[in-house]
Amino acid sequence: MPEHFKVCSTCRKPIAFGASYYQCSVSTCQRGKTALYFCSVECWDAHLPMMRHREAWAESARAPTGAEWELQQAEEAARAAKSAEERIVNENESNVSAGGGADIPQEVLIVVSKLKAYIKAKSGMNTSDGIVPVLSDIVRGLCDRAIESARSDGRKTVLDRDVKPTS
Ligand SMILES: [Zn+2]
Numbered sequence: 001m002p003e004h005f006k007v008c009s010t011c012r013k014p015i016a017f018g019a020s021y022y023q024c025s026v027s028t029c030q031r032g033k034t035a036l037y038f039c040s041v042e043c044w045d046a047h048l049p050m051m052r053h054r055e056a057w058a059e060s061a062r063a064p065t066g067a068e069w070e071l072q073q074a075e076e077a078a079r080a081a082k083s084a085e086e087r088i089v090n091e092n093e094s095n096v097s098a099g100g101g102a103d104i105p106q107e108v109l110i111v112v113s114k115l116k117a118y119i120k121a122k123s124g125m126n127t128s129d130g131i132v133p134v135l136s137d138i139v140r141g142l143c144d145r146a147i148e149s150a151r152s153d154g155r156k157t158v159l160d161r162d163v164k165p166t167s
């Protein structure tokens with residue numbers, strides 16, 4: 001923990017924890033790493049010629065106490081850690097969608113509308129959505145066997161002849 005909250009941006013005098021200080025009303029003088037802190041209105045006055053503000057005034061503020069400052073630092077560190085964590089999660093997610101992950105998607109492999117149209121045309125029957133994951137699993141099973149068949153032939157391409165009917 002530093003000895004004091006900030007130093008005055010004009011005269012470099014320390015602004016103690018818990019002390020009152022002044023900030024410029026202009027937002028660009030308050031924000032980020034270039035934020036300005038003034039020990040007095042005179043010191044605030046001194047920055048005006050450099051900044052050429054159209055309209056500005058000194059705002060009185062109170063520096064956090066040592067304990068408050070430490071709390072703020074801890075909160076900021078926690079926030080930074082959390083956003084770093086979120087970044088890692090997002091990166092992992094994009095890896096999976098790019099095919100780099102270990103998770104093999106268990107999604108629908110059937111064109112549902114065409115399947116329903118086929119059943120309707122063939123039989124006039126309706127089709128329950130419940131058959132879609134079941135059929136997808138069957139297709140996955142057929143693909144897995146076809147992959148094995150291609151692999152045992154030393155091929156890197158699955159061919160039509162690798163796909164064998166179940167019965
Ligand atoms: Zn000063």
Ligand SMILES: [Zn+2]
Nearest residue numbers: 024026029051
């Ligand atoms: Zn300013």
